[in-house]
Amino acid sequence: MKNSFIYLLLLAVTLFSCENSDDTVFEESADVRLNAALASYEKQLVEAPYGWNAVIYPGGGGSYGFYFKFDDKNRVSMFSDFSDASAAKVKESSYRLKAVQTPVLIFDTYSYLHVLSDPDEEVNGGVRGEGLQSDFEFSIYPDSAKADVITLVGRKNQSRLVLTKATQAQATAYNSGDLAKGLLFNNIAKYQTYFKRVTLGGVTYEITVNATDRTIKLTWLNGSTPKTFTTSYYYTPSGVSFVSPLVNGSQTITGFGNITWNASTTQLGLSGGGASGIVASAVKPLSVDLAAAKRWWQDPIESGGDWRTVDGFHVNGVDDAFKVKDLTFEGAQYAFYVYQPGLTAQYDLFGPVFFADNSLSIEYADAPKRPTFTADGRVVFSAYGTLGDVPTTGPHVNSVNLLYDAAGFYLIQTSETTYDMVSAKDAKAWISWQ
Amino acid sequence: MKLIVKTTFKHLVAALVFSVSLSACKEDGIGEVDDISGLGGDEWVKGPVDQWILDSLVTPYNISAKYKWDQFEFGNITKTLVPPDESQVVPLLSTIKKAWTMPYVEEAGKVFYNKYSPKFFILSGSNEYNSEGSITLGTAEGGRKVILYGVNLFKIKGMAGYDPARDSSFVKDWFLHTIHHEFGHILHQTVLYPVEYKNISKSLYQGGNWINWSDADARRDGFITAYSSSAFDEDFVEMIAMMLTEGKVGFDKLVNSIPAGTSPHGVTKAQAQAALRQKEAIIVAYYKNTWKIDFYSLQKRVRGSMNKLF
Numbered sequence: 001m002k003n004s005f006i007y008l009l010l011l012a013v014t015l016f017s018c019e020n021s022d023d024t025v026f027e028e029s030a031d032v033r034l035n036a037a038l039a040s041y042e043k044q045l046v047e048a049p050y051g052w053n054a055v056i057y058p059g060g061g062g063s064y065g066f067y068f069k070f071d072d073k074n075r076v077s078m079f080s081d082f083s084d085a086s087a088a089k090v091k092e093s094s095y096r097l098k099a100v101q102t103p104v105l106i107f108d109t110y111s112y113l114h115v116l117s118d119p120d121e122e123v124n125g126g127v128r129g130e131g132l133q134s135d136f137e138f139s140i141y142p143d144s145a146k147a148d149v150i151t152l153v154g155r156k157n158q159s160r161l162v163l164t165k166a167t168q169a170q171a172t173a174y175n176s177g178d179l180a181k182g183l184l185f186n187n188i189a190k191y192q193t194y195f196k197r198v199t200l201g202g203v204t205y206e207i208t209v210n211a212t213d214r215t216i217k218l219t220w221l222n223g224s225t226p227k228t229f230t231t232s233y234y235y236t237p238s239g240v241s242f243v244s245p246l247v248n249g250s251q252t253i254t255g256f257g258n259i260t261w262n263a264s265t266t267q268l269g270l271s272g273g274g275a276s277g278i279v280a281s282a283v284k285p286l287s288v289d290l291a292a293a294k295r296w297w298q299d300p301i302e303s304g305g306d307w308r309t310v311d312g313f314h315v316n317g318v319d320d321a322f323k324v325k326d327l328t329f330e331g332a333q334y335a336f337y338v339y340q341p342g343l344t345a346q347y348d349l350f351g352p353v354f355f356a357d358n359s360l361s362i363e364y365a366d367a368p369k370r371p372t373f374t375a376d377g378r379v380v381f382s383a384y385g386t387l388g389d390v391p392t393t394g395p396h397v398n399s400v401n402l403l404y405d406a407a408g409f410y411l412i413q414t415s416e417t418t419y420d421m422v423s424a425k426d427a428k429a430w431i432s433w434q
Numbered sequence: 435m436k437l438i439v440k441t442t443f444k445h446l447v448a449a450l451v452f453s454v455s456l457s458a459c460k461e462d463g464i465g466e467v468d469d470i471s472g473l474g475g476d477e478w479v480k481g482p483v484d485q486w487i488l489d490s491l492v493t494p495y496n497i498s499a500k501y502k503w504d505q506f507e508f509g510n511i512t513k514t515l516v517p518p519d520e521s522q523v524v525p526l527l528s529t530i531k532k533a534w535t536m537p538y539v540e541e542a543g544k545v546f547y548n549k550y551s552p553k554f555f556i557l558s559g560s561n562e563y564n565s566e567g568s569i570t571l572g573t574a575e576g577g578r579k580v581i582l583y584g585v586n587l588f589k590i591k592g593m594a595g596y597d598p599a600r601d602s603s604f605v606k607d608w609f610l611h612t613i614h615h616e617f618g619h620i621l622h623q624t625v626l627y628p629v630e631y632k633n634i635s636k637s638l639y640q641g642g643n644w645i646n647w648s649d650a651d652a653r654r655d656g657f658i659t660a661y662s663s664s665a666f667d668e669d670f671v672e673m674i675a676m677m678l679t680e681g682k683v684g685f686d687k688l689v690n691s692i693p694a695g696t697s698p699h700g701v702t703k704a705q706a707q708a709a710l711r712q713k714e715a716i717i718v719a720y721y722k723n724t725w726k727i728d729f730y731s732l733q734k735r736v737r738g739s740m741n742k743l744f
Contacts, residue, residue: 034471073479093520094502096478099471108478108502110519110559110586119514119560129563130514137505156514 045070050171052163059157060133062214065234080112081235087179135159178237193427195282201275206286226287292411293379307433322398332356347384364388380408499555518559518585537735554579559586572612602744618671654697656709681737
């Protein structure tokens, strides 16, 4: 009898499985709809008559400006703001649309876009094996494509790529190499002073550029109250474009335009918020962070750490001006310079650290007196003595002489854990502590 | 008797059910099949690179080369790689054709070559970086598919920025060594080499520890490279790759460069040199007896074509 049940069951199952009407919710099958979607995205990319302005925000940080022109033969031409060369010269490569889990736009041979993704750190200054953690395969979601804006998400590092339809004027500007003119702003790094200011519409802004992270910090005074604003930036043929605009009272600055560079006078001209100005050198901060010097000195004492720098002093436009990286000690290699506040109740320590046999050692150092902190926010170092056999000439002596400069230094906090120590004498020498 | 009837009846029901279900499930054909996206491979408008591959590799040798990005061709999808620059593809593939395909075709014939050569080349523009600091040059899967990395770094005579000192050894040790190495595997996996080969350096193989040896160390033990010392088969194909890409003169120079004295594993200079010469002799005989190929003539062709590239 038991078997009958099974047969009955079998019968029932068979009947059910023979249910043959598979009505679908959609009028078309998934494949038809997918092919239609791929075709419509490609059509939109190709049919923008003047191509697309593009900004990519890599998963690893930063923001980079591009221009793309797609054709209907799987070819794409582009400019990129990554380097002077890629801003001035067009490069053609290939692209295709493909159905993966979503429709995907793949830049499938090497282009300026891949420079950011290249795992070779020598190509982009990123991390070996990862590059800048950018993307060249992008998912297209149902809400990605609007008429004039397409927003895509990278499949590997979730970079965001925003395409905005370009105008005829923009296309002409890119094709005549104007993006390279925007990159003239990079010359701001050629100013010898640490502090740079520009006055736009009656407001004086101090400009601090971090070219690696692509951020700009603007500092200004509202009465006597210092205000700061930080934004990511990228380049367009019109100049520097801020990812978020600065709104300061009636003034709105969305970026810097009309960028000019005079190499013989080392002068950078720019406009912003409807006004224009020339970037000027300054020997001291617009607003001195009075407590910064003391905070910098106190911090390692409380945390048990120290301050380190690999590069040593930057002086008059030259990184590692005293060539501390060339120091050696009896075959041991230079590792970094260290400043240890509060080594004893009387003195601190400033000297090179060497590396040999898998260990770090300090072979000699200067012992600055406990520094003095002036009312106007400077720190002033002076000699107490030396430790070990200190050389009488060379990188160490030059570094120490600068450290003991009577004018002292301003401390500029650049992040939660990093400070720049800038000479108060002329702001042309500084050291970056981390 | 009763039992039998019952069984028969049961079978009858079962048969009935079966026939019902079979007839009821009669399908009206496979139904409408739409154009499935990506079925039959990705499509794009063909360009000059595609045409070159078709004319130079697909048509004569049935070998395809994929240079457009396809993440899933690469074994480890967590690695960051970039596709090749289009301008690199033809120079690389024609170099491989000149220094690997043509010598074998001329020496052993197209039938031999087309039968045994790997059929899929996959190209990556960048190197593959491994966590312990090493770099992957190339990989082969089952004698069918070969992945070559670092294509954007490839340079030969006539290309912008070519530096003979750096680039000629890079192309030799990187791309050509890899392809000759992998093809060696295909040959011995088809017909194994004489077992005496394994006895020559039997006690000296290092296994995974090969990575701690330099090529110079390995030569003192009678291995042509450090990687040779990892296993019998690797030894065999490393010998093939080194003899072909270095040429007879270069190979002799390597053998003669082994310094006097005894290696840390107790191998004398004379023993190391004798081991390498025995291995060479077995390979030459293996090529002759198994594949009817004159190895020294093949060696001349490979090295001769390379001399024209650098």
